[in-house]
Amino acid sequence: MGNSKNFLYGASGHCKVIVDLLKSNDDSIEAILDDNPQRGSLYGIPIINSAVFNQEANQKWIVSIGDNSIRKKIVKSLNSSFFKAIHNKAVVSNYSNIGEGSVVMAGAIINQDVTIGTHCIINTGAVIEHDCKIDDFVHISPNAAVAGGVEIGEGTHIGIAAAVIQGIKIGKWVTVGAGTIIINDIPDYAVVVGNPGRIIKYNIENNVKINKSKIWLSSPHMGGNEQKYVKEAFDNNWIAPLGPSVNGLENDLEDYLGEESNVGALSSGTAAIHLGLILLGVEAGDAVICQSMTFSASANPILYLGATPVFIDSEIETWNLCPLALEESILDGIAKNKKPKVIIAVHLYGVPYKIDEVRVVADKYGIPILEDSAEALGSSYKGQKCGTFGDIGVLSFNGNKIITTSGGGAIVTSSKKLKDKALFFATQSRDDTPHYQHSEVGYNYRMSNICAAIGRGQMEVLDAHVSLRIKMHDFYADLFKDIEGIDVFSSPNADYSANYWLSAILISPDATHGIKVEDLRLAFEKENIESRPLWKPMHMQPIFADYPFYGRKVAQTLFENGLCLPSGSNLTNKDRARIAAVVYQVFNIKPDSKLTENYVAGNHKIERIKGENLDVSSKIEELPTFKISEK
Numbered sequence: 001m002g003n004s005k006n007f008l009y010g011a012s013g014h015c016k017v018i019v020d021l022l023k024s025n026d027d028s029i030e031a032i033l034d035d036n037p038q039r040g041s042l043y044g045i046p047i048i049n050s051a052v053f054n055q056e057a058n059q060k061w062i063v064s065i066g067d068n069s070i071r072k073k074i075v076k077s078l079n080s081s082f083f084k085a086i087h088n089k090a091v092v093s094n095y096s097n098i099g100e101g102s103v104v105m106a107g108a109i110i111n112q113d114v115t116i117g118t119h120c121i122i123n124t125g126a127v128i129e130h131d132c133k134i135d136d137f138v139h140i141s142p143n144a145a146v147a148g149g150v151e152i153g154e155g156t157h158i159g160i161a162a163a164v165i166q167g168i169k170i171g172k173w174v175t176v177g178a179g180t181i182i183i184n185d186i187p188d189y190a191v192v193v194g195n196p197g198r199i200i201k202y203n204i205e206n207n208v209k210i211n212k213s214k215i216w217l218s219s220p221h222m223g224g225n226e227q228k229y230v231k232e233a234f235d236n237n238w239i240a241p242l243g244p245s246v247n248g249l250e251n252d253l254e255d256y257l258g259e260e261s262n263v264g265a266l267s268s269g270t271a272a273i274h275l276g277l278i279l280l281g282v283e284a285g286d287a288v289i290c291q292s293m294t295f296s297a298s299a300n301p302i303l304y305l306g307a308t309p310v311f312i313d314s315e316i317e318t319w320n321l322c323p324l325a326l327e328e329s330i331l332d333g334i335a336k337n338k339k340p341k342v343i344i345a346v347h348l349y350g351v352p353y354k355i356d357e358v359r360v361v362a363d364k365y366g367i368p369i370l371e372d373s374a375e376a377l378g379s380s381y382k383g384q385k386c387g388t389f390g391d392i393g394v395l396s397f398n399g400n401k402i403i404t405t406s407g408g409g410a411i412v413t414s415s416k417k418l419k420d421k422a423l424f425f426a427t428q429s430r431d432d433t434p435h436y437q438h439s440e441v442g443y444n445y446r447m448s449n450i451c452a453a454i455g456r457g458q459m460e461v462l463d464a465h466v467s468l469r470i471k472m473h474d475f476y477a478d479l480f481k482d483i484e485g486i487d488v489f490s491s492p493n494a495d496y497s498a499n500y501w502l503s504a505i506l507i508s509p510d511a512t513h514g515i516k517v518e519d520l521r522l523a524f525e526k527e528n529i530e531s532r533p534l535w536k537p538m539h540m541q542p543i544f545a546d547y548p549f550y551g552r553k554v555a556q557t558l559f560e561n562g563l564c565l566p567s568g569s570n571l572t573n574k575d576r577a578r579i580a581a582v583v584y585q586v587f588n589i590k591p592d593s594k595l596t597e598n599y600v601a602g603n604h605k606i607e608r609i610k611g612e613n614l615d616v617s618s619k620i621e622e623l624p625t626f627k628i629s630e631k
Contacts, residue, residue, distance in 0.1 A: 015064035031047070069137075075118075099120065109127045123139070129147050132150045147163075155172055174191075176197065216566065224461075228457065258385060259385070267408060290344040322554065323354055343362050347372070349489065379499045425441075466499045473490070476565060484512065487505060505565065
């Protein structure tokens with residue numbers, strides 16, 4: 001090592017091994033620096049507090065700390081040169097290159113054409129085969145084996161006795177557990193354990209913002225003619241809350257829904273639920289039954305009116321209102337002299353609820369149904385459109401729905417009289433007088449003409465959007481069909497035609513070797529892909545915790561094991577490729593050659609997937625039912 005003065009930085013246990021290495025090679029060490037020295041010397045070498053040490057030009061260093069991130073931090077703080085150290089009992093090919101500041105321990109083997117970066121640790125007995133590329137600040141632990149042609153990114157730690165098969169690429173700042181067998185490429189920051197290795201989490205503390213476009217759960221998808229209708233509104237100065245676009249959108253929806261529907265365009269789906277409850281006679285103190293597995297907008301209007309929500313569990317086929325628990329709650333209410341006033345039934349994620357069974361119970365006790373079809377425009381049951389089954393129906397055009405008006409909703413009634421009454425309430429309950437007169441409480445719930453203009457353009461592409469959402473669901477059914485323990489949420493039979501507004505899965509950790517919903521969600525998040533747990537049931541929400549709940553733990557189990565996946569009608573082949581790549585990684589699946597070469601690369605030349613709109617021609621087999629106990 002010449003006439004330079006050699007120093008170590010860090011007096012930890014790892015330092016002892018490096019001191020032994022250097023002494024075995026008869027290399028001198030001037031001193032060991034440490035930020036918080038616990039002793040005065042180590043094996044006769046003085047330990048000096050770094051705070052009082054002066055660096056000089058002829059000093060060379062090895063940072064003798066095993067933690068990769070701390071080692072990197074200290075290296076950056078030193079304005080000095082570094083030396084490398086190779087134990088005389090290590091076997092290192094003359095055709096390999098080892099960077100400055102790196103150490104190679106006794107018994108390590110480094111074969112031909114291996115490149116090892118700066119400040120790496122190749123520990124005792126580790127084997128690195130030919131043509132590997134090891135980046136800076138990597139630690140290969142004792143007895144770990146790295147096969148030929150492997151690439152390992154900066155800061156990665158390969159655990160004791162771990163093995164990496166030939167040609168694998170491991171990202172930066174990855175942690176590979178002891179004894180882990182790596183058979184698939186590993187993304188940046190992953191923590192991998194087991195045989196075969198599987199990702200259990202990510203090193204968030206080392207993470208940086210991902211330079212990848214966001215894949216959203218469900219983003220707006222314009223069809224092209226929205227601007228035409230908006231321009232028409234501007235050109236004719238129809239910027240007021242009402243106008244021809246509002247009337248046009250209502251007519252478009254009535255034609256689409258059929259069943260002699262009457263539609264009133266409103267400012268939101270929540271407003272529609274609120275007005276629907278009022279039209280059905282709900283007052284303060286009344287009990288209103290509501291599906292627990294839903295978004296809070298289904299239940300909040302109950303509180304607006306001072307009524308009491310009564311929450312009902314889900315059944316396992318459609319994840320919607322359980323008819324058995326529904327009837328139990330009604331009987332209990334009648335026994336307590338508090339017969340429920342209304343039933344709010346929801347088509348969760350676009351899958352129709354058990355319409356016939358719920359209607360039988362409702363009619364048996366003379367209770368009207370408020371049909372929350374906010375997520376189900378385009379869905380149908382036995383050929384009839386959702387939104388037309390309840391005594392009153394509700395639609396939503398929020399930005400993440402099948403079609404959007406930016407923000408908005410609609411109320412669907414079976415009579416023009418009810419529609420007119422709803423719109424009366426929605427326009428501040430203004431009486432039919434030449435002056436402003438109000439005899440009832442009113443609301444500012446009408447949709448604007450500009451928002452309705454967007455909706456008119458969206459109606460032109462509604463069927464296309466539904467078709468694309470269904471194909472996204474088929475994509476997930478295909479993607480997960482061979483992964484044990486995953487159930488893709490699907491309609492129970494041919495009577496149900498779902499729009500699959502959001503595609504969702506259930507994960508059974510017992511069958512996935514411990515992989516849970518949060519593992520997959522975090523893996524997607526790392527790749528800038530949005531996914532989201534299922535709706536947290538209303539009876540589990542703090543604001544509703546004290547209200548009655550009937551059922552068992554079906555909704556709770558769904559919430560704890562379910563995940564909503566990117567479902568937009570505007571997702572591309574490249575987006576699907578990124579989604580598939582994460583799934584393959586998390587579940588340790590080696591894609592077949594077609595998927596590896598074409599699908600994951602985004603080239604989609606697979607027989608069953610054709611074109612940008614993902615036309616799936618192969619038959620999707622029925623998946624096994626996710627087992628949820630109703631006991």
